[in-house]
Amino acid sequence: MADGSSLFKVSIDFSQSHLFFPNIIHWILLILALLIALTEGPRYLRKRRALALEGNGNDKVAASKVASKVDWLRLIGMLVLTILYFFAMEPVGEIFPNTGLGFLLTSIPFMFLLSILFVHEPGRREFVTIALSSIISPVVAWYVLAQMFQITLP
Structure with missing residues (x-):
């Protein structure tokens, strides 16, 4: 070429x-x-x-x-959590500009609360699994996207 x-x-x-x-x-x-x-x-x-x-x-x-x-509690809860997640991401990201920490610090509680909302029989094992996945998944996504590939995250 x-x-x-x-x-x-x-x-x-x-x-x-x-x-x-x-x-x-x-x-x-x-x-x-x-x-x-x-x-x-x-x-x-x-x-x-x-x-x-x-x-x-x-x-x-x-x-x-x-x-x-229709499970109205879960439907409305999911919509409210999702809206709060998107509105919170930018202000949190402004505290730590160009690091992707807005994504990371809002994704952890969002995933945790959303998972708790949808679990049908909460117990100690489910709680630990939800807590671990709510921390590990966003950290891995943040590390791969923001650190390894240097993709701008909120």
Whole structure:
């Protein structure tokens, strides 16, 4: 190649580097959502139709049966924790700029609280497992991304 560029060389503008991985994650999430819709969607629609027929065609009865299976505490708790996580990450990151510690210091409590929220039978063993994974996973992700690959984290 005449301009010295290579197929194996990646160049990312530092001012735009924070957008690189979110774009990859967006595409992965979109693909996974489509796969879930394609694999689970038909089964869900069959259940909805069966419930609607069971309710003598009354769609409100079918909808209430499906809605009654929603765990509102966990759903609302997850949404609140996720929103708090994203809002807290930047101010914590501003305390330690360009280190990725905003990501690390907010991810540990976020993962811990989210895991505690979703565990069905909490016990000592589950608590220890949740605590360890809540510490180890973000530390490994932070080390690999921010330290080894020098990717800018919040």
